[in-house]
Amino acid sequence: MIRPIVGRFFYxxxxxxxxxxxxxxxxxxKKLYKKWEESGYFKSNPNPDKKKYSIxxxxxxxxxxxxxxxxxxxxxxxxxxxxxRMDGYEALWIPGTDHASISTEHKVVNKLLxxxxxxxxxxxxxxxxxxxxxxxxxxxxxxxxxxxxxVSCDWSRxxxxxxxxxxxxxxxxxxxxxxxxxxYKGYRIVNWDSKAKxxxxxxxxxxxxxxxxxxxYIRYFFENSDEFITIATTRPETIFGDLAVAxxxxxxxxxxxxxxxxxxxxxGRKIPLIEDSYVxxxxxxxxxxxxxxxxxxxxEVGKRHNLGQCVVFNEDGTIKEGYGEFSGLDRLKARxxxxxxxxxxxxxxxxxxxxxxxxxxxxxxxxxEPLVSEQWFVKMKELAKLCIxxxxxxxxxxxxxxxSKTYMDWLNNIKDWTISRQLWWGHRIPVFYTDxxxxxxxxxxxxxxxxxxxxxxxxxxxxxxxxxxxALWPFAxxxxxxxxxxxxxxxxxxxxxxxxxxxxxxxxxxxxxxKYNLSQSPFHHVFFTGLIRDKDGRKxxxxxxxxxxxxxxxxxxxADALRFTLVTGTSPGNDSRYxxxxxxxxxxxxxxxxxxxxxxxxxIDENDDVSFDNLDLMIEDKWILKRLNDCVAEERKNLDxxxxxxxxxxxxxxxxxxxCDWYIEFAKxxxxxxxxxxxxxxxxxxxxxLNNMLALLHPFMPFITEEIYxxxxxxxxxxxxxxxxPKFKKxxxxxxxxxxxxxxxxxxxxxxxxxxxLNVKSNVKQNLIIVAKDDEIIxxxxxxxxxxxQLSNSKNIEIIKDEREIDNAIKLNFNNFNIYMLLDDLIxxxxxxxxxxxxxxxxESEVNRSQGKLNNIGFIEKAxxxxxxxxxxxxxxxxxxxxxxxxxxxEILDKLND
Numbered sequence: 001m002i003r004p005i006v007g008r009f010f011y012x013x014x015x016x017x018x019x020x021x022x023x024x025x026x027x028x029x030k031k032l033y034k035k036w037e038e039s040g041y042f043k044s045n046p047n048p049d050k051k052k053y054s055i056x057x058x059x060x061x062x063x064x065x066x067x068x069x070x071x072x073x074x075x076x077x078x079x080x081x082x083x084x085r086m087d088g089y090e091a092l093w094i095p096g097t098d099h100a101s102i103s104t105e106h107k108v109v110n111k112l113l114x115x116x117x118x119x120x121x122x123x124x125x126x127x128x129x130x131x132x133x134x135x136x137x138x139x140x141x142x143x144x145x146x147x148x149x150x151v152s153c154d155w156s157r158x159x160x161x162x163x164x165x166x167x168x169x170x171x172x173x174x175x176x177x178x179x180x181x182x183x184y185k186g187y188r189i190v191n192w193d194s195k196a197k198x199x200x201x202x203x204x205x206x207x208x209x210x211x212x213x214x215x216x217y218i219r220y221f222f223e224n225s226d227e228f229i230t231i232a233t234t235r236p237e238t239i240f241g242d243l244a245v246a247x248x249x250x251x252x253x254x255x256x257x258x259x260x261x262x263x264x265x266x267x268g269r270k271i272p273l274i275e276d277s278y279v280x281x282x283x284x285x286x287x288x289x290x291x292x293x294x295x296x297x298x299x300e301v302g303k304r305h306n307l308g309q310c311v312v313f314n315e316d317g318t319i320k321e322g323y324g325e326f327s328g329l330d331r332l333k334a335r336x337x338x339x340x341x342x343x344x345x346x347x348x349x350x351x352x353x354x355x356x357x358x359x360x361x362x363x364x365x366x367x368x369e370p371l372v373s374e375q376w377f378v379k380m381k382e383l384a385k386l387c388i389x390x391x392x393x394x395x396x397x398x399x400x401x402x403x404s405k406t407y408m409d410w411l412n413n414i415k416d417w418t419i420s421r422q423l424w425w426g427h428r429i430p431v432f433y434t435d436x437x438x439x440x441x442x443x444x445x446x447x448x449x450x451x452x453x454x455x456x457x458x459x460x461x462x463x464x465x466x467x468x469x470x471a472l473w474p475f476a477x478x479x480x481x482x483x484x485x486x487x488x489x490x491x492x493x494x495x496x497x498x499x500x501x502x503x504x505x506x507x508x509x510x511x512x513x514x515k516y517n518l519s520q521s522p523f524h525h526v527f528f529t530g531l532i533r534d535k536d537g538r539k540x541x542x543x544x545x546x547x548x549x550x551x552x553x554x555x556x557x558x559a560d561a562l563r564f565t566l567v568t569g570t571s572p573g574n575d576s577r578y579x580x581x582x583x584x585x586x587x588x589x590x591x592x593x594x595x596x597x598x599x600x601x602x603x604i605d606e607n608d609d610v611s612f613d614n615l616d617l618m619i620e621d622k623w624i625l626k627r628l629n630d631c632v633a634e635e636r637k638n639l640d641x642x643x644x645x646x647x648x649x650x651x652x653x654x655x656x657x658x659x660c661d662w663y664i665e666f667a668k669x670x671x672x673x674x675x676x677x678x679x680x681x682x683x684x685x686x687x688x689x690l691n692n693m694l695a696l697l698h699p700f701m702p703f704i705t706e707e708i709y710x711x712x713x714x715x716x717x718x719x720x721x722x723x724x725x726p727k728f729k730k731x732x733x734x735x736x737x738x739x740x741x742x743x744x745x746x747x748x749x750x751x752x753x754x755x756x757x758l759n760v761k762s763n764v765k766q767n768l769i770i771v772a773k774d775d776e777i778i779x780x781x782x783x784x785x786x787x788x789x790q791l792s793n794s795k796n797i798e799i800i801k802d803e804r805e806i807d808n809a810i811k812l813n814f815n816n817f818n819i820y821m822l823l824d825d826l827i828x829x830x831x832x833x834x835x836x837x838x839x840x841x842x843x844e845s846e847v848n849r850s851q852g853k854l855n856n857i858g859f860i861e862k863a864x865x866x867x868x869x870x871x872x873x874x875x876x877x878x879x880x881x882x883x884x885x886x887x888x889x890x891e892i893l894d895k896l897n898d
Contacts, residue, residue: 018601018711019594019597019598019601019708019711021598023590023591023594023595023704025557025558025559025560025561025590025703025704026555026558028703028707029148029150029558029559029560029703030148032702032703032706032707033147033148033150033703035719036152036706036719036721037147037155039719041085041152041719041721041722042093042152042153042154042155043154043156044090044091044092044093044154045090046090046485046486046488046489046490047090047489048489050088050089050090051088051089051090052089052090052091052092052489052490053080053081053084053085053089053090053091053092053494054091054092054093054094054490054491054493054494055077055080055081055092055093055094055493055494055495055496055497056093056094056096056473056474056477056493056496057074057077057093057094057095057096057153058073058496058497058498058502058506059095059096059097059098059159059160059161059470059473060097060098060142061097061098061099061100061103061104062097062098062099062100062104062134062135062138062139062142063100063103063104063107063138064107064138065138065141065142065145065549065551066142066145066146066149066550066551067540067547067548067549067550068532068540068548068550068566068578069499069529069531069532070550071149071550071562071563071566072529072532072566072567072570072576073497073498073499073529074146074149074151075149075151075563075566075567076497076527076529076567076644077093077151077153077497078093078149078150078151078152078153078563078699078702079567079639079644079699079700080495080497080639080699081093081152081153082152082698082699082702082721083639083699083725085152085721085722086695086698086699086721086722086723086724086725087724087725088724088725090489092154092157092490093151093152093153093154094153094154094157094158094159094477094478095143095146095151095153095154095155095157095158095159096158096159096160096161096473096477097135097139097142097159097160097161098160098161098466098470099135099160099161099162099425099426099466099469100466101421101423101425101426101463101464101465101466102193102196102198102200102204102361102363102364102421102423102466103363104131104134104135104425105119105131105196105423105424105425105426106195106196106363106364107134108127108130108131108134108425111130111134112127112130119424124424127424127425128424128425131424131425135160139160143155143158145550145551148551148554148559149550149554149559149562149563150559150560150563150702150703152702152721157477159473159476159477161466161469161470161473162426162427162469165476165479165482166469166472166476166477167427168443168481169469169472169475169476169480169481170427170430170464170468170469170472170476171427171430171442171443172443172481173468173472173513173516173517174429174430174441174464174468175430175441175442175443176517177378177516178431178441179441181379182378182379182382182383183376183377183378183379183419184376184377184379185374185375185376185377186374186375186377187309187372187373187374188299188372188373188375188377188416188418189293189294189295189296189299189370189371189372189373190370190371190372190373190375190418191204191205191359191361191368191369191370191418192313192315192368192369192370192371192373193361193363193364193366193368193369194313194315194316194317194331194366194369195317195361195364195366196361196363196364196366196423197315197316197422198421198422198423199371199373199375199418199420199421199422200361200362200363200368200418200421200465201417201418201419201465201467202415202417202418202504203467203504203505204361204362204363204505205359205360205361205362205368206359206360206361206362207357207358207359207360208357208358208360209357210355211355211356211357211358212353212354212355213234213353213354213355213356213358214234214351214352214353214354215232215233215234215284215351215352215353215354216232216233216234216236216339216342216348216350216351217230217231217232217284217285217348217349217350217351217352218230218231218232218233218236218239218265218289218342218347218348218349219265219346219347219348219349220245220262220263220264220265220289220347221262221263221265222257222260222261222262222263223260223261223262223263223270229245229254229257229262229273229285229287230285230287230349231245231284231285231287231288231289232283232284232285232287232352233289234354234356235294235335236335236338236339236342237312237319237331237332237334237335237338238289238291238294238295238312239264239265239266239267239289239291239338240266240267240310240312240319240323240326241291241292241293241294241310241311241312242264242267242271242289242290242291242310243271243290243291243292243302243307243308243310244271244272244273244274244289244290244301244302244305244307245262245271245272245273245274245287245288245289245290246273246274246275246276246278246279246287246288246290246301247273247274247275247276247279247286247287247288248275248276248277248279248280248281248286249275249276249277250277250281251279251281251286253286254273254286254287257273258273258274258275259272259273259274260272260273261273265342265345265347266338266341266342266345266347267323274290274305276290276301276304276305278297278300278301290302290305290307291310291312292307292308292309292310292372293309293310293311293312293371293372294311294312294313294369294370294371294372295370296370299372309372311371311372313331313369313371315422317330317331317366317369318330318331318334319331319334325337326338331367331369339351375418375419375420375462376418376419376420376429376431376462377416377417377418377419378416378417378419379416380414380415380416380417381414383512383516384411384412384414384508384512386511386512386515386516387407387411387508387511387512387515388408388411388412389515390511390515390521391404391407391408395520395521395524396511396521396523396524396525396526397524397525397526398525398526398528399525399526399527399528399572399573399642400528400571400572400573400574402573403500403503403526403528403573406500406503407503407508410503410504410508411508417465418465419464419465419468420462420463420464420465421462421463421464421465422461422462423462423463424463425463426463426464426466426469427463427464427468427469428459428460428461428462428463428464429459429460429462429463429464430442430443430459430460431459431460432446432452432457432458432459432460433457433458433459433460434455434456434457435456435457435458440452440455440457446459467505467506467509468509470506470509470510471506471509471510471512471513472510472513472517473510474491474492474493474496474510474514474522474523475487475491475514475517475518475522478490478491480517480518491518491520491522492514492520492521492522492523492524493522493523493524494523494524494525495523495524495525495526495527495642496510496522496523496525496526496527497527497529498526498527498528498529499528499529499530499531500528500529500530500573501531503528507526510522510523525642527572527642528572528573529570529572529573530570530573530574530575530576531575531576532566532575532576532577532578533575533576533577533578534546534577534578534579535577535578535579536577537577540578548578550562553580553583557583557584557586557587558587558590558703558704559703560586560590560700560701560702560703560704561583561584561586561587561590562583562586563700563701564586564589564590564648564652564700564701565578565582565583565585565586566578567644567645567648567700568582568586568645568648568649568652569582569645569649570644570645571643571645571646572642572643589652589655589656590701590704592655592656592660593655593656593660593697593704593708594704594708596655596659596660596664597690597708597711599664600664600686600687600690601711601712601713603671603683603686604683604686604687604712604713605713606713608680608683608713609680609684610683610684610687610688610713610714611684611714612684612685612688613684615681615684615685616677616678616681617681617685618670618678618681619737619740619741619783619784620663620666620667620741620787621681621682621685622732622734622737622738623663623734623737623738623740623741623742624658624659624662624663624666624685624689625685625689625732625734626732626733626734626735626737626738627654627658627659627738628654628689628692628693628726628732629728629729629732629733630654631650631651631654631693631696632692632696632726632727632728632729633728634646634647634650635647635650635651635696636725636727636728638650639699647700648700651693651696651697651700654693654696655693655697659689659690659693662745663685663686663689664686665791666787666791667682667685667686669786669787669790669791670682671683687712687714690708690712691709691712691715692726694708694709694720695720695723695724695725695726696725696726698720698721702720702721705720706719706720706721709723739780740780740783740784741784741787743780743781743784743814743816743817744784744787744788746814747788747792747812747814747819748787748788748791748792750812750814750819751766751768751788751792751794751812751819751821752792752793754810754812754821755793755826758826758827759835760826760827762793764793764825764826765793765794765795765825766792766793766794766795766821766822766825766826767794767795767796767797767798767822767825768788768789768792768794768796768797768798768819768820768821768822769797769798769799769800769806769809769819769820769822770797770798770799770800770817770818770819770820771800771801771802771803771804771817771818771819771820772799772800772801772816772817772818773801773802773803774816777816777817778799778801781799781817782799785797785799795825803818806820806822808822808823808824808895809821809822809823810823829892829895829896830896832892833889833892833893833896836885836888836889836892837889839881839885840882840885840886840889843878843881843882843885844882846874846878847875847878847879847882850871850874850875850878851875853871854868854871854872854875
C-alpha cells in the first residue's frame, strides 16, 4: 500500500475538514431522527399519481419494553418502507400498540398486590383507570424505544387497539357475526388459566412436549366385590370428577364387565364401566377414567353417554368444597395428597416415570386446566375456508413458502374459537341482558340509567379475547367501518412482517376477518421472521438470564450497528443467533464506511465540480461503476423477494471490499498524481458512487448514511431519506473492463500474500515477469500494468508471450497467465539464513523440552490422558516445524554457494 507516505503529505495540507475524525453515533442519531420526523418525511397521504405501499406495524403489547424480537421485526419493516419511499412509492407505515388484555391485567393486578390492594377492592372503574395509567406509561416507553431504533413510521396515525374507532369496528364485527349465527354462547371444555382466572383460546396454549411426569396406576374395585380394574392417569387430582370408566368395544378382556358399577376411590361414588371407541387399547391398561368436566375428549364421551358434569376445581385452581381435607388445596398439592391417600387405602398399584406434553398459558406461564365452562365462541369452519381460499387463489403469499403446510394443517383441524375472557381490561362484550333474560347485541351503549332503546339492560361482564380486536388491525386502522379515502387507497396492505409463532394467534384471524368483512385479504404477502436466540442457540428468557435489551446495545454501539446485526445472516422464517461480537463487527463496518467517506471528502473541495458529467473514464472507473450496477440489481431483487439478509450482505461487500478496499486505492494513484483532468474525473466517480452506495445502505443503516450524505458539499439542503433509490443503468455494463480489473485484483492480492509469507518489508520492491500466450490477455495486462505495478509494490513489470526458464523466482499461477516474482530483489539471503538458524534453535529447544516431559514416567502416569495427548501433538508439531526450517536453511545455503 502507498497510504503512509502520500497520506501524511495530503492531511498536512488539508484545510476545512467537516467530518469528525471519530465515528460517534450518539452525536447525531437522535438529532437526525428529530429532523426527519419534524420535516414530515414519515407522513403519507393518498396520492393518485403515485403507487402506494402500505404496512401496519404488529402492535407491541403495552406490558413492558421492547425486546430483540420487536427490534428485528421493526427493523425489517423499516428497511422495506425506506426502500419503497425512496423508490417513488407513496409509502405508509402505521404504528400502534395492543392493549394485551391478559398480560396487562396480570401485570396491573401484581402491581396492586405489591401496593396492598386488590382489583376487587378498586372495583371495575377504579381498576380500569389503573390499566389506562399503565398503558400510558409503557406506551410512551415503547414509542421512545422505536424512535431510538430509527423506525420511520407515520406517528401522526398511531393507533391503539382500544381507540374509539377500533372499538366501533369490534362492535360492528361482533354484531354481524352474532346476527349471522357465527357467534354463540355455550357450555364447552375450554383452556382455563387459573392464575388469570380466565378462559383462553387453543392458540394461546404453549406445549412443553418433553416434560417429565408420572403415570399413576389406580385400582378401581367393582361394587360389592374384591375384583378391580387398573386405570393409568397423569392427573389423579381429577379423580373426584370421574363419572365413568371406559373401555374400547373391541377389547375382549372386559366384555363380561361392561355395565357393572365401580366404586370411585376416595369418594365412594358408584360409576359405570362403559364402552367407547375413543379408548386406545394399547395405551396404559386399555381403560380410561372419564372426567367430562376436565378433559376435552372425556367431555365428548360424556355427551355421547349422557354422563352429566362434575366440576372439581374453582377458578383459581383449588379443589371445590365438599371433598373433605382436599377442598381448598391447590391442584398440585391436591395431587400429592391424593396419591398418598390412594397408597394408604390400597388403591395405588404403581407409579411410572414418563415424558409427556403439558400445556401452559402463553401469557401467565400457568399450567392449563381443561374446564367445562359457559363461554362465547366463534364458529370457525366457514371462516377457516375463507383463509384456505385466500391462499389457494394466491391472494396471500407466505414467505417462506414452507409455512403453507403449517398454515393449512391448522386451518384443516381448527376448533371453534373461545372469545370470552373473564377479565375487566379489554373490549367488553357488546351483549346486553334485559331484566327478563333476553339477549340484545348492540353497537351502542346504554344511557346513564342503563336503558338501551327504552329497555333496561345489564351488560355482559366478560371481555373479548385481545386477538378479536387485533384481527381487525389492517383495516380498522385505516378508518373502517367508515369508507375512508385511506381505506380505498392503502388497503389491502402490501406486506405483514411478523414472527412465525403468531401465525395462529393473529395472521389467520386477520385474514378471515378481512375476507369476512371486506371480501379481500388484508395483505398480499406475509413475511415470517424467525426467533432470535443467544449465541449458543438457546431461546432468550428471564430464567436463563440471556435476554438482551436493544436500547442498551444502541447506547453502546449505535442503532445502525444493532439494525445491521439483526438482519445480516438471516433468512425468512429461520431462527438466528445474537452474539455481541456480531454487533462489534457491524460497528466496525460502520467505522470503515465513516473513515472511507471522510477520506473522500478530505479530497473534495467545496468548489469542486462533482456533477457526474464530462467524464473521461479509465478502466478502474468503469469497473467500480459496473460493480455498483451489479449491487443495485442484486439488492433490488433481494429486497423485492424479502431476502433481507442477502441484500444487506451484498451492499456490505460492495462498500467494504470493492469501494473502500479497492477503488479508493485505485483513486489514490490519480489523486496523488500530476494529471489534473484525471483528478477531476476520479473525484466525480468517488462522489457519484459514494452517494449511490449511501442510498443503497440507507434502509439498513439510516443514521450513518444520512449523516455522511449531509456532509457531501453537493448535497447541501438535501436529505437522503427522500432521495431516489438507485436503479440499474445499462450504460454501466462494462463487462470487459470489469473482468480486466478483477484479474488485476487477483494478481495484486496473490503477490501481496506471497510477500507476506516471505516477510518482505514494505520498502522493498520486486521485479515481475508476466507470461501470457493470448494477445487479448496481453492487451488486458497492459491496460492494468500500471495499477498492478503500484499496488503490488513492484519496480518493474515485463510482459512476455513465450514461457521460458526463469531462475530464482516464485511462480504464481492464474487462469490466463502466470506471474514470476524474482526473489533476488526480495530476499537478503544472509539475513534470511540468520533468521532461520534462530528458528531452528528455538524448535530444537521445544522438541527437547517436550520429549523430556513425555519420557518422564511420573508425568505419563499422573497427568490426565487429554493433557498427555496434547503434549504428544505439540511434540509432533515442533518436529514438523524443525524439519521445514532445516529444509529452508538448505535452500538458502544453496543460494549463497551459487
